[in-house]
Amino acid sequence: MEQTIQNQRKWSVSGGSWVTADVYGEPDAAGLVVVPGAMSDAHAWRHVATALDAWPSVTVVNRRGRTPSGPLTGGYSLRTEVEDLGLILDKCPGTQALFGWSYGGLIALLAANDRPLRQVIAYEPVMRPFGSHVLPDLQAAEERADREATVEIVNQKIAGLDAAQVETLRADPQGWADLRRLSRPAYAELVALNAAPPPDELARRADRVDLIIGQCNHGTAPYGTSFDDVRRRVTRAGIHVLPGQGHLAHLQAPAELGRLLNGLATAR
Template sequence: MEQTIQKSLPVGGGSWVTVEVYGEPDAPGLVVVPGAMSDARGWRHVAAAVDAWPSVTVVNRRGRAPSGPLTSTYSLQTEVDDLGVILDECKGAQALFGWSYGGLIALLAANDRPLRQLIAYEPVMRPFGRHILPDLRTAEEAADWDATVEIVNRQLGGLDTAQVEALRADRQGWAELRHLSRPAHPELAALNSASLPEELARRADRVDLIIGQCNHGTAPYGTSFGDVRRRVTRAEVHVLPGQGHLAHIQAPAELGHLLNGLATAR
């Protein structure tokens, strides 16, 4: 489906969030919450591939333009509260989908309010990425966003020197990663400082967890997925063949097809 409108919603504390809506703007549908190093634009191809709901609303979380700043009081709870504002705006949303850090935000939101369906792709929780926090803080204090992108991709994503240099060779893509990396330290710090309830998504009628086949059982994404899975005992687990953490970029049509199938399985 095609994008139809963009909305800006005040969330208090001098910040705001924007959402990009695909399909029928007033029809309840799927709400998508991207994670770190990602924004609404990065999910446009997945949104275009989804047709099982009449609308797809993609959140542009605070800290990435054109949404507002994180602010000094930022925490994981801030994200959950922001999502609550968005869900109030999208009255009657049929399903909530979160990716990575966005998956954890969505799972926590489903503790606060009843939801028909919660879907999360490789959600993460502490101690995910804790070992890179000192290096990320140093890079942030120096406003060295090249270093931030490299730290995330090498020390967390596991890319080697040649793979990082291949990313850097794409000047436009690297510039986008630099921009998206600015909230990386405070977001990862918030994730690792939050105390989580023993049960997640307890008010969701149905919970579907997705993991890429390439990450199944392997650190860091597969092991963090396992930590989350133990807190969502009612969830059904689905494996996306041939994919890793970046399926929304590398296989958006396949991910959209899987989401369509989960909708029809309700």
């Protein structure tokens, strides 16, 4: 049965900021916590969340830096994200599984170094030195508050889209406006991602780890090669390939991604 959104939650976090989450299914039941990555928010994951029925509840986090959550605040770092997620997990006792996408996947895997978790699932998690080559360009765009340039840099110089594909994105006024809005924390997040070396082992306190990669990115830079870097740091991980998909499966094939995630839950 398709899950429906039941309520929104809000928690205070460090630096005077706050984070929110959309909760689907039974709001008081233990279930799955979803951590989106950069250039994404809880709203972008709504079609995946409604396709998930293997857990009684699905809590989709709006990380700080995206509306309606609060600002990144001074001293923002990857550790800030892990601490925010730890607070959310404290407020969602009995969480059955934690799922993260991209930058959110790294955050989830690091959280499983801090605390025991039953299951961690990560879709194409990224880690240092992912995207480091565009930091000067993103910094220049940030100093000009040029959101157009930020979106173009992320999509062309990181994701590898060509100019025609970017123009196709721009042709959708609402979609382009959403990308501009979501690009606000992109530079700070990429700085944080590359600021500190990752630990030798990830998710060391998780009972089970499942790593997912889209078939189109398998072994291909930047997402496939970063995935391989992560995989080398996760022991005993199950590896799963989503056929015909790339990094944006949550937007392009939410039902297929939902079925894969449901299958991983029932395989516990």
